[in-house]
Amino acid sequence: MMVRNPELQRNLWLEITAQRLLAVPAIGVLLAFAVGLGSKDQALALRVIGAAGFIGLTVLWGARLAGQALTTEFLEGTWDGQRISGLSAWDMVCGKLLGGASFAWYAGGWCLLGFLGGAVGRLGVADTLMAVFGLIALAVLTQALSLLSALLNWRKLRRVTNTRRRGLGILVVLTLMPWFAHIAELLSNDVRYLIWFDRLWPMSKLLFVSVLLFAGWALLGAYRAMRVELQFRNKPWPWIAFVVFLQIYCAGWINANAGQTTAAIPYLPTILIDTPVLRLLLATGIALSLAYLFLFAEPKDRSRFTRLIADWRAQRRSNVLEALPLWLINAAITVATAALTLLITVTRADASTVIQIAAGTVAVLLYAVRDFTLVLWCNLSGIQRRADAAAAVYLTVLYGVLPLIFWSANWHVLIGLVQPYSAFLNPVWLLTAAIWAAAGADFFRRRWRHTSPAD
Amino acid sequence: MIAVENLRFDYPGTRALDGISFQLMAGSVTALVGPNGAGKTTLLRCLAALDTPHGGRILIDGIDVNNQPRIAHQRLGFLPDHFGLYGDLSARRCLLYAGASHGLTGDALVARVAEVARQVGLADKLEATAGSLSRGQRQRLALAQTILHRPKVLLLDEPASGLDPEARSSLAELMRALAAEGMTLLVSSHILAELEEYCSGMLVLSHGRILEHRAAVRAPSPINATEPDLRIxxxxxxxxxxxxxxxxxxxxxxxxxxxxxxxxxxxxxxxxxxxxxxxxxxxxxxxxxxxxxxxxxxxxxxxxxxxxxxxxxxxxxxx
Incomplete structure (x- = not known):
């Protein structure tokens, strides 16, 4: 019998064998038996083993399998065949997530049964369901992130048979950390609370909703990346919605009791300011961080820009929207959020604070212009992978090595020459930022002209 | 059937296709030849809507490949030089998957799999895993996957590479049979002697430009003709x-x-x-x-x- 989704069916053919189907419950029964013999609180032990087993098998190993479902296609040369098949992007995503990790889901299902066995009569129905669906959502989140990461990596390094996904492990661990706290809470029956947008929220409920939302976004991200691979075109609106969601979500963690100074945000010097401005500063920082992240993650070859400019000149607005790189969209969101931040600051702070915030924010944006043009300048020169590595080295020297030298030599005042945060304290440093930005733009302009192919 | 106008494609620092234009008639079999790095594979990938060109226009059966790549995909088959097979699946399952992924279902799918397997001479190998087949058999299985959905255009990148003389002869026979069915074939290869056996036209590419296009053209057909009469x-x-x-x-x-x-x-x-x-x-x-x-x-x-x-x-x- 064929499953309706051919990609899922193919993965099931490859992943699920009679031996595997029988081995998992057999091992599960043996484990349960061992727990029954060796534990005083058998229900708690079952819950611990069930949850840990699901996290190990479906959340972590499943994420690896979901990524491998795609990287194997690249390595075996079957990906082009899939791209020109009639499969929809959704069929592909489901087929790879459920199918590629089907054995992890099967084994994890038995673990969840064990967890449920240990929860009956000990945990409330709502708590149990929240834990089970939360774990499932967590597995969807990590697997979708893994698939998304593989797709983005392939898109950037196409035809370079490199399937390592840098940073994915860190991302998954960061995703899991709050969830481990929730599991600990669930196991200890100790109710904890978190403050979000100045209100107390039960940690379990807030994490449950968070993981559901982020799983949804991760699935949408994988779906959209898959659409690009299948030659569909994406409009930027869902991405913009995600960035705004992330800005709001993260801003909620800055609360009125955070001290109301910019010290709540990493790197910023201490300026007294009220919570809404702090939240907007953080939101600006998030959009800017995403712009940097995608500046390195996306392909940046000259031909893409040429096509974008041609569409822009021909007023093909729809094509321009579809071809806009995400880093550029994030840069635009950064500028918009920064403008909103300044507007709100003007209405809520005295003149000197407004000048400090405005000078600092504009300096950060000008340094970003320098950094972006530097990365693009490197990318106009040759192989993109090396170009990004070279740009990363230059930025490390500019932001890390030089300030360290100035600091060590007690030339503290010179630090303002190489990083934007001094402008928060003294607007004069804005001039340095402007010079950097102008120099970066000029270098980029020269290389762009120099490398123009003769059409 | 295939119309290309002023096609351009750039790799970082290199122009791979430089303003290529040509037309191929329905039912023609065209050899795509040129030295290494001439842009043959890039051209095939652009025609297959796998890579998006940076300029120009491609029409496959009247469909603009850049604007409607997914519709173009339904009308073409692409056989890459590395075949692209799932080595752990049986030949039957490879074909069932290929057919299902192009929208074939149920009895029609099963019947088509049997028909294509017979056509490529693999009817007795359907239960063998793809990885266990010989190179020639894998090549035929890959071709079977490609033609399962009856594409109008078939793009083949180095199909005869690494095949022994017997397998090449069998491939040539298959190509002629497909052309006789009305498919338009564009075949990239270095083995010109083999191409000569079944190609009715030749497209010579070098440094991303067309050096020569000896196109097959349609001769005036008799009224009762059932197949196009293509000549060079x-x-x-x-x-x-x-x-x-x-x-x-x-x-x-x-x-x-x-x-x-x-x-x-x-x-x-x-x-x-x-x-x-x-x-x-x-x-x-x-x-x-x-x-x-x-x-x-x-x-x-x-x-x-x-x-x-x-x-x-x-x-x-x-x-």
């Missing part, structure tokens, strides 16, 4: 007995414009290009004799695809 232009060499009046000879030859073109006289040898098929050559000779031309020798200049290719490359290099 050939060179005729006619020896004339001396003495004769050159002006008069040329004028008389010009009265058969539907048969002779690019007529030139060099000494006592008249050269011209013609679309006439082998069967039509006696009639052409009769016409020339009826025009009272002093013909003492008549023949088609046999020029292999290899010779055409080398001549095109040589001409391109000439200052």
């Amino acid at each position: 232009r050939r060179c005729l060499r006619i020896a004339l007995a001396l003495p004769f009046d050159s002006q008069s000879v040329l004028e008389r030859c010009a009265t058969v414009p539907d048969r002779l073109e690019a007529i030139a006289l060099d000494g006592n040898t008249l050269t011209a290009s013609t679309m006439a098929s082998d069967a039509e050559l006696p009639q052409l000779l009769r016409t020339l004799l009826d025009l009272e031309l002093p013909v003492c020798g008549f023949g088609v200049v046999a020029r292999s695809m290899q010779q055409h290719y080398l001549a095109a490359v040589r001409d391109a290099r000439a200052p």
Whole structure:
């Protein structure tokens, strides 16, 4: 019998064998038996083993399998065949997530049964369901992130048979950390609370909703990346919605009791300011961080820009929207959020604070212009992978090595020459930022002209 | 069936396709040849809507590939040089998956799998895993996957690479059969002798540009013809007995414009290009004799695809 989704069916053919189907419950029964013999609180032990087993098998190993479902296609040369098949992007995503990790889901299902066995009569129905669906959502989140990461990596390094996904492990661990706290809470029956947008929220409920939302976004991200691979075109609106969601979500963690100074945000010097401005500063920082992240993650070859400019000149607005790189969209969101931040600051702070915030924010944006043009300048020169590595080295020297030298030599005042945060304290440093930005733009302009192919 | 206009494709720092334009007729089999790095694979990938060109236009069966790539995908099959098979799946499952992923279902899918397996000579190998098949068999399985959904255009990248002579001969036979079914084939290969067996046209690519396009063209078909009659232009060499009046000879030859073109006289040898098929050559000779031309020798200049290719490359290099 064929499953309706051919990609899922193919993965099931490859992943699920009679031996595997029988081995998992057999091992599960043996484990349960061992727990029954060796534990005083058998229900708690079952819950611990069930949850840990699901996290190990479906959340972590499943994420690896979901990524491998795609990287194997690249390595075996079957990906082009899939791209020109009639499969929809959704069929592909489901087929790879459920199918590629089907054995992890099967084994994890038995673990969840064990967890449920240990929860009956000990945990409330709502708590149990929240834990089970939360774990499932967590597995969807990590697997979708893994698939998304593989797709983005392939898109950037196409035809370079490199399937390592840098940073994915860190991302998954960061995703899991709050969830481990929730599991600990669930196991200890100790109710904890978190403050979000100045209100107390039960940690379990807030994490449950968070993981559901982020799983949804991760699935949408994988779906959209898959659409690009299948030659569909994406409009930027869902991405913009995600960035705004992330800005709001993260801003909620800055609360009125955070001290109301910019010290709540990493790197910023201490300026007294009220919570809404702090939240907007953080939101600006998030959009800017995403712009940097995608500046390195996306392909940046000259031909893409040429096509974008041609569409822009021909007023093909729809094509321009579809071809806009995400880093550029994030840069635009950064500028918009920064403008909103300044507007709100003007209405809520005295003149000197407004000048400090405005000078600092504009300096950060000008340094970003320098950094972006530097990365693009490197990318106009040759192989993109090396170009990004070279740009990363230059930025490390500019932001890390030089300030360290100035600091060590007690030339503290010179630090303002190489990083934007001094402008928060003294607007004069804005001039340095402007010079950097102008120099970066000029270098980029020269290389762009120099490398123009003769059409 | 395939129309390409001013196609451009750039890799970082390199222009891989530089303003390519050509048309291929439905039912033609065209050899895509050129030195390594000429842009053959890039061209095939652009035609297959796998890579998006940076300029120009591609029409496959009237579908603009850049604007509607997914519809174009339904109408074409692409066989990459590395075949792209799932080594752990049986040949039957490979074909079932390929068919299902193109929308075939149920009994129609099962029947089509059996039909295609028979067509490529793998009916008795359906339960073997793809990885256990010989290179020739894997190549045929990959081709079977590609044609399962009855594409109108088939793009093949180095299909004969690494095949033994027997497998190559079998592949040539298969190509001819597919062309006879009405598929339009564009075949990239370095093995020109093999291409000659089944190709009706040749596209020579070098440094991203077309050096020569010897296109197959549709000859006027008889009313009851069921298949297109595709022909390639050939060179005729006619020896004339001396003495004769050159002006008069040329004028008389010009009265058969539907048969002779690019007529030139060099000494006592008249050269011209013609679309006439082998069967039509006696009639052409009769016409020339009826025009009272002093013909003492008549023949088609046999020029292999290899010779055409080398001549095109040589001409391109000439200052």
